[in-house]
Amino acid sequence: MAVADIGYDGAIARASAANLFRRKRLIAFGVPTIILAYLVYVFFAFDIPGLAERARIDNARILLADTYSHKVHVSLDNRSGETTVAIEGENKGQYAAEAWPAWVQRDGPSVVVELGEGEVVRFDPDAVRYAVPEYGIVTIRRTDGGIVLDTPSGEIPEWINASGTRVSITRPAGRVSVTRNRTEALRYFAGWELFFFTLDSPFADKSWAELASLAVSGDQVRPGQSNLVAMASDFWNNAMWRHRDVAWAIFETVLMAFLGTMGAMLVAFPLAFLAATNFSPNFLVRFGIRRLFDFLRGVDGLIWTIILSRAFGPGPLTGALAILTTDSGTFGKLFSEALENVDSKQIDGLRSTGANALQRNRFGVIPQIAPVILSQVLYYLESNTRSATVIGAIVGGGIGLLLTQAIQTQKDWEEVSYYIILTLLMVSAMDILSGWLRQRLIGRSTAPANS
């Protein structure tokens, strides 16, 4: 009957259904085609085919190997004739001359380095000899004319890279390089060496069980200091991994996020009242404040970071201020929207009891918007911890700075992985903290989409 009422016509219905199907078919094929075409365009615009040439697979290999292993350098200084054995070739990780590891040995004037898998390097006074099983002995001589390489077959295999001034041999067991001034053999070991204690600490070569028994035993390794305190201080001041500096950097990053977010809340809160239609009768004021919020948001964190770092110099304060400036705009917009959605009944009720404007706001408005504000602020606190990492990389503060430094020096990739793990833990911790606080303060609430 209803059909008859609106003048049902089979032909029209069929035509509109056919239309609908045609549209659906068009979308079903059109959208994937457009996406595919766009991806093809980007494939060439980003020069993905050329990526294989630009990519440094050797860098990737070094990066991967370094994240789970460390190398020990045995270096012979040709000027002084002295040999040193040092972890990662750093002074801080140098073995004392009488306490070399077992795989490095003196043999008269020579030094014998076992690289594992049967490969042995000898630093002899007249030459460097690298014995490779099933291949023979590679001899490298230093002459006045340059560096001369002799291989058993006379040909140079692909794992040797030789020029007149430098010979480097890269084998799975390790690496050897010889230049005019320096001969160096590297051997890889699994794990992050000296993560807890550097070699100058009395706890360096102790096992876990030994450390535990030392911690509870009464006789002090370092007189005047209990063993536990000595261990903690040696760990904290570890010169190789710089745990103290790293902890500071993490703290600085969190500080940036905290100061930025809370500062933005304090700035945006009063301004939001001026931008909300129901609290600010003056159109001009409202319009001005709203445009200010738009401006703060639109001029993006990157631009604020650059402008502010010119004035305040590198450091955590600059990062905090950059977050504060950008988020003031975001918070202002969110808060004023929350204010406009406030239920006026409660305010009217308060007015009927004779409450003044301040009391009406305190008891009628704040209780309504506090959950919204709190949940937004807590979400942004977590998200800003991540922003603070990248802002730190730009302004030079916090864990972002340490990361960029470690990556730019291109040698300590185990430190990079250490920082990455700590960053992950930091962000996750902030995520959990913010979620827990939200739960405690306002109960469950839906997440804003930009966290």
Add this chain to the structure above:
Amino acid sequence: MANATLGAPVADIKAGYTAMVQRKRIYSGIVLIVFVAMLAAGFDLADERNAGGFWDGLRHVFDFPTELVKEAIEKAPALPGNLAKYFPALIETINIAAVSTLLGAMLAILLSLLSTRGLARWPRLIAVFRRMMDVMRALPEVVIALVLIFVLGGGPVPAMIAITFHTAGALGKLFSEVNENADLKPVEGLTSVGASWLQRMWLGVMPQVAPNYLSYALLRFEINVRASAILGFVGAGGIGSELRIAISWGAGRYDAAAAIFILLFLTIVVIDQTSSHFRNKLVRGF
């Protein structure tokens, strides 16, 4: 009479209530004081560890923008040329954001379906996929980008991969919240006629969640444009790296930086406005 039934005089109730209010006020006061103290101490500490002091810097906040604007006005005729010169870099930045939003959203759809109860292909692995998304979300883009720049060299690809990775995690979480609200009846109907998992998801779930997915993906695109500009500044391609170069030239060449600022500002405003327009349309329903 009410008093009599309650068995307590009004005065007692009033006293109890006042005591409670007072205690609550004291707690709130303590929390407020601790918060303010933390803020003040944090500010002080940050100020101390900063290269330039706060009050000193405050006087110079407008130095750089003033210089920039002055120079941009002086060299106003060069502005259109500069805008045209940096336009391709801007397109690259937008492309990075668009591709990573697209790829990230596709990954997120898969991850979110795999980690929603009732829809998951392998219900036992729900926790694994959830943790995976948590890790992807928690890792800041800059970390991945910096490592990839070392391996792949500069250019847009490291930024693209980094943002895609983060987007997949962030959108995956939001998508799985959308999925939880999806009606399972169409899925059951499809199961009863022997549809495969992919068919169930594609025909039973997608039509319900698509508008919300799109709305979240648009918002993510806004965020990703900003992220790709920032990553350009730390070494990936696009307008960010041009900005870094332009600024390092120093005074006398700020016209280029000004042009980039203008481009970036306009792009962000236009994209924000357009996307919020479409998002409103999507959420209000077709």
